[in-house]
Amino acid sequence: MEAIKRMRRLRANGTIRSMVRENRLSCTDLIYPMFVHPGIEPMVPIGSMPGICRYSLEAFGEALAEVVSRGIPAILLFGLAEQKDEFGSEAATDDGIVQQAIRLAKSLYPDLYVIGDVCLCAYTSHGHCGIVEGNRILNDASVELLAAVALAQAKAGVDMVAPSDMMDGRVQAIRKALDESGFEDIPIMSYAAKFASAFYGPFRDAADSSPQFGDRCSYQMDPANGDEALREILADVEEGADMILVKPALAYGDIIYRAKQATGMPIAAYNVSGEYAMVKAAAEAGSIDEKKVVLEALLGMKRAGADLLITYHALDVACWLADT
Numbered sequence: 524m525e526a527i528k529r530m531r532r533l534r535a536n537g538t539i540r541s542m543v544r545e546n547r548l549s550c551t552d553l554i555y556p557m558f559v560h561p562g563i564e565p566m567v568p569i570g571s572m573p574g575i576c577r578y579s580l581e582a583f584g585e586a587l588a589e590v591v592s593r594g595i596p597a598i599l600l601f602g603l604a605e606q607k608d609e610f611g612s613e614a615a616t617d618d619g620i621v622q623q624a625i626r627l628a629k630s631l632y633p634d635l636y637v638i639g640d641v642c643l644c645a646y647t648s649h650g651h652c653g654i655v656e657g658n659r660i661l662n663d664a665s666v667e668l669l670a671a672v673a674l675a676q677a678k679a680g681v682d683m684v685a686p687s688d689m690m691d692g693r694v695q696a697i698r699k700a701l702d703e704s705g706f707e708d709i710p711i712m713s714y715a716a717k718f719a720s721a722f723y724g725p726f727r728d729a730a731d732s733s734p735q736f737g738d739r740c741s742y743q744m745d746p747a748n749g750d751e752a753l754r755e756i757l758a759d760v761e762e763g764a765d766m767i768l769v770k771p772a773l774a775y776g777d778i779i780y781r782a783k784q785a786t787g788m789p790i791a792a793y794n795v796s797g798e799y800a801m802v803k804a805a806a807e808a809g810s811i812d813e814k815k816v817v818l819e820a821l822l823g824m825k826r827a828g829a830d831l832l833i834t835y836h837a838l839d840v841a842c843w844l845a846d847t
């Protein structure tokens with residue numbers, strides 16, 4: 524008779540478990556999202572996201588010291604508007620808050636990799652990611668503005684742009700705008716498969732970006748759809764995306780997996796605000812071991828196929844990894 528498969532032979536102790544381990548987390552996987560606001564208030568804590576703040580420009584510069592000292596290679600920058608308007612104009616001005624933050628970060632820490640989120644929702648009075656006409660979010664007119672936002676960030680010295688608006692054709696338009704101005708070497712990380720998710724709730728407190736009417740279902744994806752996510756991803760690759768982002772992450776491991784299998788491109792998983800808030804709330808209630816849960820969740824994203832992890836836990840994770 525065939526011998527039974529004794530899988531536990533390779534689980535007997537920590538040494539052999541480590542030798543056969545297939546996936547590992549590393550500090551170099553991490554991208555830390557940060558929020559900057561135009562006010563003078565140095566730090567405004569986000570109630571639903573313990574440990575996360577919006578920073579004034581000056582406080583942001585100071586906060587970067589910790590990010591860099593912990594060995595986190597990259598940040599993803601979000602800005603808040605001073606004056607919102609229908610077109611989200613401030614997102615694309617030379618002295619818009621994100622552009623200022625990019626210049627500051629690159630002057631303080633030239634090696635810190637700065638990624639700019641490209642969207643309008645924090646800058647528009649109606650809170651949508653594009654221009655609005657009646658109750659419709661206009662695609663093509665929005666794409667033009669988004670390309671201008673990406674260009675403004677490029678001029679400020681950003682290392683990479685990350686469009687999160689989910690308008691059709693924006694990757695192509697951004698690529699064209701960057702190339703025409705001599706920024707052909709700036710890569711695009713496309714939020715190609717971004718779902719209309721309830722997990723973004725706390726972020727909208729942080730960025731003050733809730734839609735003032737309706738929802739984002741006419742441009743973000745239906746959480747029920749996997750094949751469509753693949754079509755979105757392939758379309759963005761064709762338009763010139765250099766990296767693909769899947770968002771949210773926890774409930775979307777299949778999308779991460781399929782994105783990697785189908786494209787072989789570098790894939791980023793966005794461990795979003797609601798995922799962070801749930802872990803923090805459960806940890807504070809004493810229901811889970813925060814460190815173990817966070818590391819397990821992030822490892823799961825890597826196992827699914829993610830190369831990079833955008834996470835609000837990044838500072839903690841960097842410490843935990845340094846300890847092990």
Ligand code: PBG
Nearest residue numbers: 642644687722723726795796797
């Ligand atoms: C802006 C944007 C959102 C997030 C990143 N960029 C929110 C949204 O689409 O409403 C969410 C990030 C998070 O929840 O951590 N379009």
